[in-house]
Amino acid sequence: MAQEKIGISGTGFYVPEKVLTNADLEKMVDTSDEWILSRTGIKERRIIAPGETVSSMAETAARQALDRAGVAPEDLDLIIMGTITPDELLPSAACLLQARLGNTTAACFDISAACCGFIYALEIGQKLLQGGRYRNALVVAAETLSTITDWEDRDTCVLFGDGAGVAVLSKGTDRGEIIDCYIGADGSHSSLLEIEAGGSLCPITHEVLDQRKQYVRMEGNKVFKLAVASMVSSAKRVLKQAGLTSQDVTWLLPHQANLRIMKAVAKRLHIPVEQVYINVDRYGNMSGATVPIGLAEMDQNGLLKKGDLLLMVSFGGGLTWAASLVRW
Ligand code: COA
Numbered sequence: 521m522a523q524e525k526i527g528i529s530g531t532g533f534y535v536p537e538k539v540l541t542n543a544d545l546e547k548m549v550d551t552s553d554e555w556i557l558s559r560t561g562i563k564e565r566r567i568i569a570p571g572e573t574v575s576s577m578a579e580t581a582a583r584q585a586l587d588r589a590g591v592a593p594e595d596l597d598l599i600i601m602g603t604i605t606p607d608e609l610l611p612s613a614a615c616l617l618q619a620r621l622g623n624t625t626a627a628c629f630d631i632s633a634a635c636c637g638f639i640y641a642l643e644i645g646q647k648l649l650q651g652g653r654y655r656n657a658l659v660v661a662a663e664t665l666s667t668i669t670d671w672e673d674r675d676t677c678v679l680f681g682d683g684a685g686v687a688v689l690s691k692g693t694d695r696g697e698i699i700d701c702y703i704g705a706d707g708s709h710s711s712l713l714e715i716e717a718g719g720s721l722c723p724i725t726h727e728v729l730d731q732r733k734q735y736v737r738m739e740g741n742k743v744f745k746l747a748v749a750s751m752v753s754s755a756k757r758v759l760k761q762a763g764l765t766s767q768d769v770t771w772l773l774p775h776q777a778n779l780r781i782m783k784a785v786a787k788r789l790h791i792p793v794e795q796v797y798i799n800v801d802r803y804g805n806m807s808g809a810t811v812p813i814g815l816a817e818m819d820q821n822g823l824l825k826k827g828d829l830l831l832m833v834s835f836g837g838g839l840t841w842a843a844s845l846v847r848w
Pocket residue numbers: 550551552555556559560635674675676678713738739740741742743744747777778805807835836837
């Protein structure tokens with residue numbers, strides 16, 4: 521018997537109101553609009569207001585997505601959250617989101633796959649729905665990278681922003697059908713992008729805070745090269761799995777870390793840059809949230825037409841990588 525289709529019945533997103541421009545950053549660290557724009561393509565990013573959290577941003581995005589999908593919060597069977605900045609270490613941000621939505625029965629859990637959080641969650645959600653027990657899953661990626669950024673470190677602070685993106689997955693929906701996913705990782709590169717403190721290795725102490733180990737540290741140049749290679753190979757792998765080629769792709773939606781990375785990936789996949797969705801200029805790198813926010817913007821702005829093939833691809837700390845093909 522053919523498996524029931526799993527599709528994206530609704531999308532939603534939220535970005536905080538506060539805009540932090542490159543000109544603002546010039547006043548905070550030794551940098552320039554020219555350097556940031558030419559090296560990354562970023563013009564501005566959004567930063568949470570006091571009191572805003574991953575679950576509060578995700579709630580706004582989720583309500584929008586559920587509304588568009590015509591799914592009531594109580595009809596959700598699964599809430600899967602990709603995040604590295606949960607509101608608290610315990611409970612999961614997925615449980616906090618569930619409480620905000622007033623659902624009291626769904627299975628809820630967070631996954632830690634950094635910038636690949638959304639596509640990892642999509643793969644897990646699709647497979648669980650295919651398993652037969654569940655009908656609707658809320659797949660979320662939300663990040664407050666501003667809370668783990670060292671605002672005195674010009675190497676990293678110009679790159680990041682905050683936001684949340686959501687997709688509702690529903691069984692038997694052929695809108696936004698998930699054709700296939702591919703996820704992978706290589707932990708031998710873990711030290712290239714890390715937050716040393718706050719876990720079992722290095723619990724928070726006054727000394728640790730003085731050493732600023734609670735913030736993200738990254739070897740940008742090495743990450744850059746691995747990012748291009750892993751995104752290209754992930755994209756090729758998922759296309760091969762589905763018996764398709766990059767010629768079949770209508771839209772490429774890459775993780776929005778850096779415009780140069782996205783252009784290099786598109787070039788290697790022979791996908792014209794006009795077919796690449798880009799919003800890094802407005803939001804910077806929001807880790808796992810970049811892909812679902814891009815997806816929701818494309819959906820809500822009518823860019824995705826029936827029959828279009830969307831290729832989403834990401835890489836991130838871990839190092840993790842992930843790709844997914846969706847037929848609109
Ligand atoms: N403003 C001005 N100068 C800066 C700067 C800033 N904000 N940040 C770094 N520099 C300086 C460096 O100190 C270095 O100076 P030096 O040559 O005198 O030593 C110079 O700019 C070049 O640094 P480099 O690291 O070689 O730049 P780059 O071209 O690799 O660009 C990144 C830096 C971070 C933009 C780029 O490596 C990148 O995007 N990497 C991937 C990051 C990423 O995607 N991370 C998230 C994973 S999801």
